[in-house]
Amino acid sequence: MFDSLSDKFHDAFKNIRGKGKISEANIEETLKEVRTALLEADVNFKVVRDFVAKVKEESLGEKVIRGVNPGEQFVKIMHDQLAAIMGSEHEMIDLKRPPVIPMIIVGLNGSGKTTFTGKFAKYLKEKEKKDVYIVPADNFRPAAKDQLLKLASQVGVDYSDSDLSLSPREIALRGMQEAQMKGKEIALIDTAGRLHVDQELMAQLKDLKKALDPMKPEVLFVADAMTGQEAVNVAKTFHEEIGLTGVILSKMDSDARGGAALSIKYVTGVPIRFISTGEKVKDLERFHPDRLASRILDMGDVLTLVEKAQENIDEKEAEAMMKKMEKNKFSIDDFYKQMNMMSKLGSFEGILKMIPGMGGLMRQIGDLSPAEDEMKRIKVMIQSMTKKERDDCDLLKSQSRISRIAKGSGTDESKVRDFIKKFEQMRQMLGPMMQMMKGGGMGGFPGMPGMPGMGGGNPGFRQAPGMSGKMKKKGKNGRSPFGKKYF
Ligand SMILES: Nc1nc2c(ncn2[C@@H]2O[C@H](COP(=O)(O)OP(=O)(O)O)[C@@H](O)[C@H]2O)c(=O)[nH]1
Numbered sequence: 137m138f139d140s141l142s143d144k145f146h147d148a149f150k151n152i153r154g155k156g157k158i159s160e161a162n163i164e165e166t167l168k169e170v171r172t173a174l175l176e177a178d179v180n181f182k183v184v185r186d187f188v189a190k191v192k193e194e195s196l197g198e199k200v201i202r203g204v205n206p207g208e209q210f211v212k213i214m215h216d217q218l219a220a221i222m223g224s225e226h227e228m229i230d231l232k233r234p235p236v237i238p239m240i241i242v243g244l245n246g247s248g249k250t251t252f253t254g255k256f257a258k259y260l261k262e263k264e265k266k267d268v269y270i271v272p273a274d275n276f277r278p279a280a281k282d283q284l285l286k287l288a289s290q291v292g293v294d295y296s297d298s299d300l301s302l303s304p305r306e307i308a309l310r311g312m313q314e315a316q317m318k319g320k321e322i323a324l325i326d327t328a329g330r331l332h333v334d335q336e337l338m339a340q341l342k343d344l345k346k347a348l349d350p351m352k353p354e355v356l357f358v359a360d361a362m363t364g365q366e367a368v369n370v371a372k373t374f375h376e377e378i379g380l381t382g383v384i385l386s387k388m389d390s391d392a393r394g395g396a397a398l399s400i401k402y403v404t405g406v407p408i409r410f411i412s413t414g415e416k417v418k419d420l421e422r423f424h425p426d427r428l429a430s431r432i433l434d435m436g437d438v439l440t441l442v443e444k445a446q447e448n449i450d451e452k453e454a455e456a457m458m459k460k461m462e463k464n465k466f467s468i469d470d471f472y473k474q475m476n477m478m479s480k481l482g483s484f485e486g487i488l489k490m491i492p493g494m495g496g497l498m499r500q501i502g503d504l505s506p507a508e509d510e511m512k513r514i515k516v517m518i519q520s521m522t523k524k525e526r527d528d529c530d531l532l533k534s535q536s537r538i539s540r541i542a543k544g545s546g547t548d549e550s551k552v553r554d555f556i557k558k559f560e561q562m563r564q565m566l567g568p569m570m571q572m573m574k575g576g577g578m579g580g581f582p583g584m585p586g587m588p589g590m591g592g593g594n595p596g597f598r599q600a601p602g603m604s605g606k607m608k609k610k611g612k613n614g615r616s617p618f619g620k621k622y623f
């Protein structure tokens with residue numbers, strides 16, 4: 137997310153890092169670069185102007201000059217101001233009011249409305265335990281209803297079989313009636329878009345919103361983060377015309393530069409509620425301005441990582457594996473399970489970026505997809521092994537087994553041998569390492585499941601996934617998103 141902006145900030149901070157004192161001169165120099173970086177990221181110029189002024193004011197304040205480490209304090213000021221322009225804290229939609237709550241999803245064509253509707257239905261059902269009803273009200277694009285109903289079935293949410301010959305207003309009103317009769321709590325109404333702001337569309341949406349006004353609808357605008365300031369302008373028009381209650385930033389996984397995320401709340405006053413980070417229905421995160429500010433500044437986002445881990449990793453299983461590692465009983469089958477747990481957290485890149493300081497390192501390493509491909513190849517290899525072989529890798533000394541596995545997984549025998557050798561080496565290392573950890577020698581976490589040896593020593597990482605109960609107690613400040621590096 138926002139790699140180029142992160143890089144430029146990092147370069148800009150070189151002027152200040154390591155300096156004994158922040159002076160007006162080195163602040164000016166740094167802020168000039170910060171300003172350019174923000175403008176190049178397509179951030180609204182008024183936002184840039186106010187942001188830079190605020191950072192300057194804070195940096196030159198007395199507090200900082202007396203500070204121990206000015207460079208790090210400057211990063212902290214940047215962090216807080218970045219978070220502030222994006223809205224400071226996560227603002228959740230009010231879900232506590234009486235049902236049925238209508239939520240109208242609006243935005244331009246292709247911005248991600250329908251995808252978001254599916255994701256949000258899943259989120260509301262699973263995380264908020266709400267009974268959701270989906271109402272397809274896009275009668276502009278013929279395939280839109282099918283697309284949405286497929287998503288509805290995929291996430292297991294009930295839907296209305298809307299009559300698309302009616303007006304969006306009529307469709308929505310009927311949908312709300314059905315939702316009431318069926319005792320639903322929330323109705324998600326997916327509307328049509330256009331390529332650009334269009335008077336006919338605005339009139340239809342206004343009409344729809346007006347009809348639902350007595351039910352106090354949420355109006356959620358889906359903004360394609362890749363379109364930068366254009367998304368901000370469109371949001372502004374939608375807000376002036378129909379009144380928005382929230383913004384969703386979509387396609388945050390793609391190479392969006394940051395302009396939309398950093399300007400939209402400041403320019404429109406409408407809070408960003410969620411970010412969409414992929415094409416799958418699980419790729420939805422609540423929007424936390426402070427966490428995004430941390431990611432932009434390469435401070436990582438350990439809180440989100442921990443949340444993802446808690447959702448996706450079976451703690452009992454992880455603990456059982458740690459015990460096996462200690463006793464040198466870690467099997468290929470355990471390794472396989474670990475790899476699967478890891479992939480539930482996202483791509484290598486996505487995971488590493490959430491760890492403080494890793495963003496910059498990763499940009500030096502470059503492409504991580506070879507590692508990811510290698511992992512996929514290994515998975516296929518393991519899938520070609522029998523349960524017995526997975527549990528006892530001694531069996532894999534047999535030539536006939538190796539050649540069967542190579543054939544089954546479409547790879548060379550040498551690759552299979554190579555994997556078995558590496559697995560055995562890793563297993564031999566794990567036992568002593570776990571013992572050391574228990575003794576507190578390394579003072580940290582041994583690594584994410586499936587990636588032995590990656591962690592160690594990072595304070596922000598102490599409640600990382602897969603950690604055993606014993607270790608958790610040792611961590612002092614596991615919930616600090618920054619670790620000691622910056623503060
Ligand atoms: N990479 C990525 N693609 C997305 C995201 N959200 C939507 N898309 C894709 O964007 C395209 C348009 O999405 P759709 O929901 O149909 O947009 P709508 O016209 O506003 O309903 C589809 O190909 C989606 O798969 C996202 O968060 N990340």
Ligand SMILES: [Mg+2]
Binds near residue numbers: 251274
């Ligand atoms: Mg759509």
